[in-house]
Amino acid sequence: MPTRPARSAPTTFPPPLLNVDEAAAYLNVPRRWVADAVRQHRIRYTRIGKHVRFRIEHLDELVAAGEQPVTVPSEESVLTLRPKGASRSRL
16 A cells, blocks of 8 residues: 655745735725825835735734824813802803
8 A cells, every 4th residue: 555645734824915905905994095105105015016015014013103092181181161069050
């Protein structure tokens, strides 16, 4: 009975590169926004010949860079519209 050759470990590939449409879908923004960001060099991308491609890690960096901190207003900055205990005027 012939023996089967031993299976080699599965080949692992790097994550795929995304095109402009896929990057726009990933970021949930219009395609035009991604194309403009490429032209203005506001987003990291890879050029393969005439094709523009994006790594998911680079898109995640863009999202992280745009995160805004949470601010809690201090008691001083809260506007008081009428002093405590003051009743409404009855005109």
